[in-house]
Amino acid sequence: MPDAGSVAELGEFGLIRAVTENRRQPASTLLGPGDDAAIVATPDGRVVASTDVLVQGVHFRLDWSTPEQVGRKAVAVNLADIAAMGAVPTSVLVGLACPGDTPTNLITELADGMWAEAGRAGAGLVGGDMVRSDQLVISITALGDLRGREPVKRSGARPGDVVAVCGRLGWAAAGLAVLHRGFRSPIGAVNAQRCPEPQYAAGPAAAEAGATAMIDVSDGLLADLGHIAESSNVGIDVRTDLLEVPQRLVDVSTALGGDPLHWVLTGGEDHALAATFPSFADLPEGWRRIGAVTMPDSGLTVDGGPYRGEKGWEHWR
């Protein structure tokens, strides 16, 4: 791509044109970018909405990821929240703050990634704002539609329910270990860190199958199951014999140190979905059982006992 100069040279309106022109909107986009606000169809009569902010140097590094991967990730982590309510993603709004000397190409590649990931989920970029700042900050708001189903909240798990997950666990954590040591392979783990691949359709499928509680695994499996346990006032037991520890993660741990099971239990950023289902429910395709909901006083356990280690991470801590 030819050098298109800096965002300051192109100006706000030129930049907005560069990232919105000739893009394809889904049918739910009734009015796209270019007016004071966008208009999105909400046939259900309710809209599901979630915001996540990603900061350069904190949530992504441009020496580790391409702008396209960062754009995909920024959209993916938000749309995963929509799917985790059992809703179907419809649209994305982008708040972008960056230095004036940011290359225009970086922003258009970021936008390419955002459009690609939104498209994968059936959503469109319907609006946004671009402003000047010292540090690249990406704030995404994702919207979705429940299609007549009740939302699957964190609070509905009941003792006796099955705990299940859909999507990868531990891969992004292994990729982070690789990148921190200065390596770029195995590429599967590294790319998992660069850009998660949430299974968006698995959220509505779980809702359809009667899921009683659901969450997007962003902070780590145990941390996020802990949120379900707390909101639902139940205990949850994870069984390690039901957890797949992929050979690739074992390979990384052999090479670099680190415990692959710890990555699976506590690694964030893979954005798998975790949910609880009635014991009689048929798990939808792609979902696998990993444990059970227990009585409140049991707390969060692994193989029936406390897990010795960090459960996940909070920002700032």
Added chain:
Amino acid sequence: MPDAGSVAELGEFGLIRAVTENRRQPASTLLGPGDDAAIVATPDGRVVASTDVLVQGVHFRLDWSTPEQVGRKAVAVNLADIAAMGAVPTSVLVGLACPGDTPTNLITELADGMWAEAGRAGAGLVGGDMVRSDQLVISITALGDLRGREPVKRSGARPGDVVAVCGRLGWAAAGLAVLHRGFRSPIGAVNAQRCPEPQYAAGPAAAEAGATAMIDVSDGLLADLGHIAESSNVGIDVRTDLLEVPQRLVDVSTALGGDPLHWVLTGGEDHALAATFPSFADLPEGWRRIGAVTMPDSGLTVDGGPYRGEKGWEHWR
């Protein structure tokens, strides 16, 4: 308020609690903060959505404004976009990035301002995200409901229509001139810069009265009428004899220099609403006629001729 330490000491979850607990949500908030996503009622079957980002040192200064005023402004500029579509604001999502040593009190006061302004518009804070960054960045997404009316876009103005505004013009620009010179009064102008007071109900009222095009005056009256002219493929003539130049602005210009009419024509950040109406329409309360829609080849004019001066501003330029 007692010193509550820094956001890093309190942690993400404690901070979220501090800014969401014991707040009052409107009836449209079906599920507020605390789950993967919020759920908002959209009885119209469409949702209006807009995002704006404010950066410390670019869009606000904490030596000029209190955190509460910044919070109000961040929400106001977004909700004004919703009103400018003719929609009724329902909710606000907040993406906040700030340094770890930011005082918790600053964030809770910011949140107080956000809640106050959202409440003034009948909306609630339904969700958000708080992360670490080097610079305070506030990204707001506002949602609204059209209540069965068609949206008022920028593109519907027709030659012969009346041009009208509702809300203050030039006050924020005068306030900026005052603050830049190191003064803190007259307080009316200074507070206008610190926090706009959009007339949210004037947007839906204009839609009800048959407005053909509408925009939120954020970049300056002429710049934003220029957007309507371009989108609608019409000319617009503003008549200065119809524009009120408040005595307070004349006073500021006498004391500090600057042209009060220029502030009225080009000053941004007051977030008045500007709209076009059929010539036979009765203007709703608070709206005043300031000009007329002309033929496309006339362009944007002031008293029938070109305006000599900057029309407004683009970010980065």
